[in-house]
Amino acid sequence: SDPYHWMRDTSDPDFAALLAAENAYADAFVGAAGGGGLRARLAAEMRARLAPSAVSPPQPWGPWSYYQYVPNGMEYPVLSRKLRSSGGLAGRFLSYLSDWEKEEVLLDWNEIAEKFGYVHIGSCRISPNHRFLAYTLDTSGGELFSLEVKDLQSKHVIFSPPDKGIVSLAWAHDSENLLYTVCDETLRPNQVFCKKMQSDEAGLLVFMEDDVNCCVDITSTKDFKYITVNSNTRTSSEEGLCDGIW
Incomplete structure (x- = not known):
């Protein structure tokens, strides 16, 4: 149509x-x-x-504060984090403002755009243990997103499947298993794959939606104890819940 x-x-x-x-x-x-x-x-x-060096409010999570900003003269944001201060809310805020030398850059959209000429980052998910960064990106403008998983210790991309049309991502509680959805030839997200980080094996298909009217979306609860699998149509939504602690 x-x-x-x-x-x-x-x-x-x-x-x-x-x-x-x-x-x-x-x-x-x-x-x-x-x-x-x-x-x-x-x-x-x-x-x-464009607001110069517009910085998002820090998002405290565990020992880190995560934030992103657009550097002066650049068109794309940078995702970064800094260790949180232990001096209460005021101390953490002052530390966030002053200790720029402790910034750890996790992902610089500008570097990717310089390599490919264009980039659009879709989903972006940090693992519960703060070691891995999973993100989807489109470098052609065709809105067909690919997946990359970056090890934040080695700074290397450790997983990049050949699939195009990856939409949503969800980490399991153990930080070892990443679930992601893949589209069919009509660009309908209908499959859920699971990739184990410390394995050389490809992602394993764990769910497929056969109803051509349904699109599949996945997400983790905030405590990562559960993963929701949603099959949505224009008029209905069916949600499945699976244990995120493996």
Whole structure:
């Protein structure tokens, strides 16, 4: 029913022809209005409206405070954390403001964008033991997200499955098992996989929704004791609960 669904196949020659025609039209239109100078002015105008170094409020969790900010002159945020002070609420807040040298950068969207030219981060989840960072990213603009899991001790990506169309993520209580949803060919999230961090094996399929009207979403409770599996339609929602302590 989507007349533009065929454009998902970027290898289709018709898609390449359409893209070339649209780019030619845009270049002609912008060129008539001032060309590259207009692009530069528009970019500078939009960048000037961004709050410089906008910092999100710190989110205390365990021994860490997590926050993100957009560095001056950059277009994408940086996810960071710092160890919390033990001096009560006031002490933790003052420590957050003053001890910038203790900042640990977990993920810099700008580095990814520099490599690929574009990035959109979807889901982003820290493991309960604060060691792993799982996140989904789209580097093509096609809204087909891939998954990466980063070991925050080694700073290396330790898991990146070939699947595209990964939507939601949920950590189990043990921080060793990550669950994630994968879309089918119609971009409907209908499968749940589980990946064990200390194993070389691929993710294991643990749930599949066969009803083509349902989309699957997963999440963890705040204490990570349970994982919810939701099968949603436009008019209904069915929720399953599984033990998150393995």
